[in-house]
Amino acid sequence: MELIFLGTGGGRVNLIKQVRGTGGFRINSRSANIHVDPGPGALLHSIKNRQDPLELDCVIVTHNHTDHVNDAGVMIEGMTRYSLKKRGIVIGSAITINGSEDRDRGLTRWHQSKASEVYAAKFGEKKKFATEKGSFDIEIFGLKHDEPSTFGFKLTIDNVVVGYITDTELMEDLGKNFSGCDVLIINCIKPEHDEYEGHLKTEDVIEIVKEAKPKTCVISHMGIKMLRAGPNLEAERIEKGSGIRTVAAKDGMKLVF
Ligand SMILES: [Zn+2]
Numbered sequence: 001m002e003l004i005f006l007g008t009g010g011g012r013v014n015l016i017k018q019v020r021g022t023g024g025f026r027i028n029s030r031s032a033n034i035h036v037d038p039g040p041g042a043l044l045h046s047i048k049n050r051q052d053p054l055e056l057d058c059v060i061v062t063h064n065h066t067d068h069v070n071d072a073g074v075m076i077e078g079m080t081r082y083s084l085k086k087r088g089i090v091i092g093s094a095i096t097i098n099g100s101e102d103r104d105r106g107l108t109r110w111h112q113s114k115a116s117e118v119y120a121a122k123f124g125e126k127k128k129f130a131t132e133k134g135s136f137d138i139e140i141f142g143l144k145h146d147e148p149s150t151f152g153f154k155l156t157i158d159n160v161v162v163g164y165i166t167d168t169e170l171m172e173d174l175g176k177n178f179s180g181c182d183v184l185i186i187n188c189i190k191p192e193h194d195e196y197e198g199h200l201k202t203e204d205v206i207e208i209v210k211e212a213k214p215k216t217c218v219i220s221h222m223g224i225k226m227l228r229a230g231p232n233l234e235a236e237r238i239e240k241g242s243g244i245r246t247v248a249a250k251d252g253m254k255l256v257f
């Protein structure tokens, strides 16, 4: 199993200025290739990093914010072989898939109709998905973010457990819920507390990984303040504070498990 980071920037400045990219990351494994949170640039960075969208088996969108959903439609057009073949799995937050009373859905019904299977993620649910090459299991966890259906997940594929804590505030049971991961990816947008709510800071990540105890922690989705503080220094702080090996993701970085 390998992870490829196609965009490690977060926050409103990175979204527009692309200091760091916003393409999300890709999981490549024997049983499935999965693109997670394809924000703006996901398609271009996939091609630049030789990650063929035609070879995708699944697209996951953790919430309906532009920096996570923008390129999802076009990645689905790739997954469905130029939209000509009904195939692949789409997993999205409920609002990404269905919208809500006051919010448009993030993925058009036309794009959804191209996939073989569409799943609006339900908090607390465990699901198994079959692909053309095998299968994977996913467990859905509700998070606390401005988009109320935002979810994190633990995904088991080819005996590797990948955890992903996307945009969220600190919640009491995060550490417990995300225990047992070989690798836990956490969106750590800022080094210190600031006036904006809905995101994790370095200190929060220390608290989470102390309890979750993944074999490796990867921080990503870093905002401008994080980039100024130095992602490697912040990763070191997390490693020292928690005793867990921690890596700061870089655009184009590949990790093999
Ligand atoms: Zn975000």
Ligand SMILES: [Zn+2]
Pocket: 063, 065, 145, 167
């Ligand atoms: Zn968000």
